[in-house]
């Protein structure tokens with residue numbers, strides 16, 4: 001499912017779905033940000049903005065404002081929690097500092113743990129049922145757990 | 148036969164390096180996107196032909212989104228060179244091939260050059276030139292601008308291509324896209340002619356504003372909206388390119404491990420900015436303190452020469468002209484040549500290694516809060532060398548508003564010509580922490596440029612923000628030749644200035660000081676001008692001598708030093724001893740702050756005028772003078788509290 005390139009964590013690769021329909025978009029297209037191509041997040045500047053992306057062998061900087069308008073899907077079935085509405089999922093990646101992780105751990109969410117999504121933003125873990133805000137949900141990455 | 152050749156390609160693929168290799172001309176090159184800001188021409192004779200070669204600014208596509216790109220594109224469209232050499236980077240060819248496909252749609256005679264083949268080889272990449280040529284249907288040459296490999300092949304290839312038939316090598320889009328192109332082309336034909344109709348149709352579908360506007364009379368909406376197939380067309384071109392690349396490159400190892408490792412430190416989330424500041428500090432320290440003994444030696448030599456002249460020739464007008472006017476004026480400036488060369492050398496290292504775009508990246512967030520981008524920051528950094536190229540480099544900024552703001556703010560960044568003034572003042576009033584004081588001025592000048600951007604954004608343009616899409620080139624070890632060339636070319640400019648504008652101004656100044664009474668400089672014409680100016684500058688406590696220096700310093704900042712050199716050039720005492728009575732430390736500091744900010748030199752003003760028009764040149768004068776005044780006054784007031 002689609003998400004913004006700006007929400008893809010550093011180190012991950014994503015496939016481009018669309019770029020904005022304006023001058024910035026034209027520039028991006030010519031630099032290789034073409035629907036269907038993959039793009040990797042290389043690093044971020046102080047304060048998390050802008051970030052460096054690798055597309056077709058070149059490193060290109062983009063501000064989150066621009067990256068937000070590029071829609072992508074993260075590869076191999078990974079989704080941010082904010083995109084998921086139901087089913088059993090495994091937590092594979094968390095984007096945030098120690099406090100963030102600490103807080104999630106207290107709710108029973110940690111890398112490797114399995115969670116059940118009840119509805120959009122509502123998660124059932126072994127510690128109970130929690131409502132998770134959109135800001136946080138964007139930073140929790142899941143993969144469908146079929147087992 | 149005369150053959151007109153255009154070199155084009157993405158920023159940073161080595162166009163300027165190749166241009167130099169082809170023409171033997173000494174055009175400076177940089178590892179920094181967007182450094183070629185003007186169209187540069189050079190001539191080369193080869194096997195009885197005369198090649199006129201043009202180095203175009205870097206561009207990713209012909210859908211020009213910045214002034215740089217417009218320059219490149221208009222050149223290709225309207226000057227129609229005989230041969231277009233499209234340069235691609237051997238390590239990431241795709242974007243270069245994209246540009247090639249677009250240029251082929253113009254039905255130009257094109258050659259593909261795959262440059263930096265030395266680096267490709269090092270990485271174990273094997274590029275099959277025949278295969279590339281077979282798929283693209285254009286001649287392909289592999290070159291290294293660094294080692295000179297393939298340059299002769301390229302010259303031969305240009306000559307042979309120029310004499311071939313102009314042929315249509317068109318890339319065929321998918322059936323659906325082609326159908327739409329042909330429908331449009333049929334409608335457009337009447338207006339733009341048969342030959343160009345396909346190109347116009349494609350550009351219309353890509354949403355090129357220039358083309359859409361030109362076709363606005365026609366009713367094309369029934370076939371397609373402008374920009375309808377923007378993504379689709381790009382996708383189809385890149386699909387084609389990826390196939391070709393797969394066929395013609397062996398042993399792909401797209402590793403950038405080295406660059407990534409260095410980047411991990413230099414653009415680090417937390418230490419990126421401290422590292423940047425530390426590097427700048429080290430650089431300035433080197434330029435000011437390490438090299439200082441050389442400058443001291445030169446200064447001694449010139450004052451010695453002046454004394455010698457006086458001793459040999461005896462007192463008189465000619466003696467005074469030589470000793471006070473020329474040796475005092477030009478000599479005072481020349482003494483700073485070592486510092487300026489050192490500064491350029493260091494800037495050269497930063498540019499050539501690829502660090503500067505990273506600095507822009509690291510600082511972008513700060514610039515963002517000023518509604519600018521890291522791209523303007525690069526122009527600011529370039530301003531440490533000289534404001535003129537810095538103003539010109541703003542052409543690469545896509546956003547018009549951001550560009551104007553940058554042009555008006557760049558002159559605040561302290562250029563090397565202002566350095567002699569700081570060094571002179573700092574060595575006298577702050578001899579113990581000279582390095583710190585000078586560095587503080589440099590930092591302050593960067594702040595001034597930023598504050599200025601903020602002020603302009605708040606007043607002239609409300610609210611908008613710039614964008615920041617910049618390619619980070621891979622790190623390269625700066626080549627000594629390149630560095631020496633850079634230092635020499637920029638430094639030479641300074642020497643030329645010393646020999647021309649500063650020489651002449653020194654003579655004029657000398658005359659204004661010598662007459663009407665050689666024995667009393669306080670009654671001279673120069674002093675009268677200075678006294679008039681000092682009325683305005685009185686709140687800053689700049690006396691008539693400082694005012695005179697500032698007045699003449701508008702032509703070129705070094706002249707401030709020359710003026711002091713002449714004003715105080717009485718026998719026995721050196722300039723240093725005399726100057727120390729001119730200011731107290733607070734005034735001295737507010738003086739250099741004023742010098743840092745006030746009115747751009749003539750050369751810069753001329754550049755601003757040619758870039759943005761007279762209106763903005765005038766704005767720049769008034770604006771920078773007010774800014775200088777406010778800053779200097781602030782220093783006075785803050786200094787007054789502590790003193």
Ligand SMILES: Nc1nc2c(ncn2[C@@H]2O[C@H](COP(=O)(O)OP(=O)(O)O)[C@@H](O)[C@H]2O)c(=O)[nH]1
Pocket residue numbers: 156157158159160161162163164165175176177178179180181182183205262263264265266290291292293294499500623626629
């Ligand atoms: N190793 C290597 N470096 C190159 C080659 N061509 C250019 N460079 C370097 O690439 C950087 C950018 O070159 P430049 O000519 O300014 O690129 P332009 O922006 O396209 O004009 C400089 O640091 C050059 O020294 C090459 O063939 N091999």
Ligand SMILES: [Mg+2]
Pocket residue numbers: 162163164176177182183
């Ligand atoms: Mg160049």
